[in-house]
Amino acid sequence: MNPVLESLFKHKSIRKYKDQPLEQEKLDLIIKAAQAAPNWCNAQHVSIIAVKDQAIKDKLSVWCNNQPYIASCPVFLVFCADFYRTSIIFEKNGDTKNTEELVQQLDNLFVGAHEVGIAMENAIVAAESMGLGTVCIGSIRRNCLDVVKELNLPKYVIPMIGLCVGYPDDNPGLKPRLPAKAVYFEDRYDTTHVKEAIDEFDDQYNKYLSSRDSNERDSNWSKSVYSIYTHLIGYYDDDFPMLKQQGYFPAEKK
Numbered sequence: 001m002n003p004v005l006e007s008l009f010k011h012k013s014i015r016k017y018k019d020q021p022l023e024q025e026k027l028d029l030i031i032k033a034a035q036a037a038p039n040w041c042n043a044q045h046v047s048i049i050a051v052k053d054q055a056i057k058d059k060l061s062v063w064c065n066n067q068p069y070i071a072s073c074p075v076f077l078v079f080c081a082d083f084y085r086t087s088i089i090f091e092k093n094g095d096t097k098n099t100e101e102l103v104q105q106l107d108n109l110f111v112g113a114h115e116v117g118i119a120m121e122n123a124i125v126a127a128e129s130m131g132l133g134t135v136c137i138g139s140i141r142r143n144c145l146d147v148v149k150e151l152n153l154p155k156y157v158i159p160m161i162g163l164c165v166g167y168p169d170d171n172p173g174l175k176p177r178l179p180a181k182a183v184y185f186e187d188r189y190d191t192t193h194v195k196e197a198i199d200e201f202d203d204q205y206n207k208y209l210s211s212r213d214s215n216e217r218d219s220n221w222s223k224s225v226y227s228i229y230t231h232l233i234g235y236y237d238d239d240f241p242m243l244k245q246q247g248y249f250p251a252e253k254k
Helices: 003-009 024-035 054-063 068-072 084-092 099-103 107-129 144-150 194-210 221-231 239-245
Strands: 046-051 075-082 133-137 157-166
Touching: 003 107, 024 046, 024 075, 024 107, 046 054, 046 107, 054 068, 054 075, 054 144, 068 157, 075 084, 075 107, 084 099, 107 133, 107 157, 144 157, 144 239, 194 221
Parallel strands: none
Antiparallel strands: 046 075, 075 157, 133 157
């Protein structure tokens, strides 16, 4: 197996970090790797805020549902969908009228989301190749209006996901993944074996949980995912007001 595949298959989320600074040279390589990711028409709709200031990390930790590893990691990266640069491009071409109409096309949320996801995966692969650990933080969107203000994000820039980066001080082990027949199809989506595959995976996941010495031990994948989603109802109430404020939806006229 080649080193790239070996690294990918060993991925694990790290939530405990050594009290060790992240060298700027390594951070620069992580950002360079993120920038090398595929993107729509080379428009490059991703910006990354590297948060090193402890006071800011402490705030973000609280706003992200009190996740302590945001405060303890040496660098917290906030990946943003960015159409601010696009607005500058419109201005440079003498068009000051159509920026909002462009950004407010719903498809641009999909564009921003998938570009952020691809760029972040490049960053994770780069970080892990240098012996670093990471964990993704979706809760950066929970109090996103506060995040926008704290990080001074201009109009047309929205925080999508965060990433803790640092030297691992824990080895949580590998989590099992769904069998291929639940996620991979040829030519057309086939529902024939999906439930069966989930049932099989629930048994496998239950054995995985029972072997761990922390968190839930008497559960399975379906129960765990269901529990997470039922707790997320109303969790991201700031999303729509933030999208309107940042220019992705028309503001309500008073």
